[in-house]
Amino acid sequence: MERDELAAWLRLAMTPGVGPAGARRLLAAFGLPQQLFAQSAEALATVASPGQVQALRAEPPEWQARVEATWSWLQASDPAAPRRLLTLADPAYPQPLLHTEDPPLLLYVQGLPTGSWPPAIAVVGSRNPTPQGALNARQFARSFAQAGLAVVSGLALGIDGAAHEGALEGAQASAVATIAVVGTGLDRVYPRRHLELAHRISRHGLLVSEYPLGTRPLRENFPRRNRIIAALGQGTLVVEAALKSGSLITARLAAEQGREVFAIPGSIHSPQARGCHELLRQGAKLVETAQDVLEELAPQQGAPTAASPAAAAAEPEPFLLRAMGFDPVGLDALIARTGTGAADLQAQLLELELAGQVARLPGGLFQRTGRG
Template sequence: MERGELAAWLRLAMTPGVGPAGARRLLAAFGLPQQLFAQSARALGTLASPAQVQALQQEPPGWREQVDATWAWLQAADPAAPRRLLTLADGGYPPGLLQTEDPPLLLYLQGPPVTQWPRAIAIVGSRNPTPQGALNARQFARTFAQAGLTVVSGLALGIDGAAHEGALEGAAEGALATIAVVGTGLDRVYPRQHLDLAHRIAQRGLLVSEYPLGTRPLRENFPRRNRIIAALGQGTLVVEAALKSGSLITARLAAEQGREVFAIPGSIHSPQARGCHELLRQGAKLVETAQDVLEELAPQQAAAARSTPQAAPDGDPEGFLLRAMGFDPVGLDALIARTGTGAAQLQAQLLELELAGHVARLPGGLFQRVERG
């Protein structure tokens, strides 16, 4: 990414009052941020409110400093733990996250390069687990990693930390062991007790954040980052959680995204088990062993293995995809079946068509071809 491109993406992300949904609408109409900021107020006003247009035509507070800091952060990368920035228009953007209602415009990453996002399972739970709960998280994560799954969690104390440790213990050499989605900028580690753990994850897994450098551990950031944790996994396992735990937010988001939710039951006398019991009453799948989860995910893994990317027959992937879409709303699964293209490649093509104004993203994970006059 060139510095000018970085500056334009950061400016869009930092513009107050626009938000991910508004930014996507503008990108779909005008192209990439550099083209968007070249538009007149009148053109922007066709898709943005007067307040948004005014904000888009002004430099966001602290924007130039953020460009300098981010550029320096990217250039100073440790070869053992590379740093990079993914934009919403990047073909390497996580396909599961693209399907959510408000995928971040920018994702900050630190860790080994990822050519294809791995099959993963999210593990979340209490920051104050019982000793048995922490042991369960570590053992389940170790088994998942040994089975080839990447473990996603939030780097918090308690269950999160135990899950990351177990994944690092169980993953094969060279495998992406674990992904930590954090609620701060990647130039900070929170909690400080996990500084060493964060360094080890950056060497054998990934640190991920949607927040700009310098972002402090603000309370409101942590529930919001949970949608990313849910989106990166094929399912979410809640090990222990109180009734008001943030882990229940992650589980709800996973269910809304059409992913499996698993819960480990506990003692009826334990406050840390009540959140899991509530999830079980709501339809989460009860699990007693890691194998229970692996068996539930096996059909999804088999389907993913069958959906290997294929080239378009006529050498025109975008035209081929548009013809396969027809003109009625269609879901991703149907497009995979029609085109024989893998989900990750298909998501990248759909995003390119959306940004070019040829495809509209509809509620419920549907897409529709748009005829431009």
């Protein structure tokens, strides 16, 4: 990413009053941020409120300082654990997130060099697990990693940390063993007790955050990052959880995204089992071994998990639909996401439109109809 491109994306992300949904509308209408900021106030007013137009025409406070800090962070990247900033229009952006209602505009990523996002399962649970719960998380995660599934969790104390540790123990050579989705900037580690664990994850997995560098561990950030944990996994396993637990939020988000939810049962006398029992009453799959989960997810293992030229050539329509997400999107953004030429994209979009899977909207925008 060139510095000017980085600056434009950060400016959009920092513009007061625009927000993620507003930013996506602007990108769909005008293309990439550099093109967006070249628009006149009159053009911007066709898709933005007067207050948003005024904000877009001014430089956000602290913008230049954040550009400098982010550029320096990227340039200091370690080849063994490279640092990247993935934008919503980047072909390397994780495709499962495009299927969510609120995909992050930017993703800060540090870790094992990889050209694609691996098949994965989310493993979540209590910050204060029982010894058996922590052991279960570690053993299940080790088995998942040995089977080729990356383990996604949140780097928190308790079940999260045990799951990351187990995945690292089962790591396959040159494979992403685990993905830690954090609620701070990637220049910080929270909790500090997991500093060494985060370092190992960056060598054998990925650290991921939607929050800019310097972001402190704010309480409201942690429930929000759960939607990313749920989206990156083909399913979510809850090991132990109380009735009021962030893990149940992750499980609900996974179910809403059409992913499998698994729960390990526990003692009826244990408060840490009540969340899992509630999930089981709601239809989660009861599992006793890692193999139970692997058998449920086996049909998904052969499906492509990331955009690649080979996948696009073999199955252009499904690949293009995944790249579109669910918001209206313009041709320029699709070109950036897919790496496909304008003429080929127009032909594919016409085929999808004739099949009833894509609708053409005013302003040169396209949107999935929900039939794809």
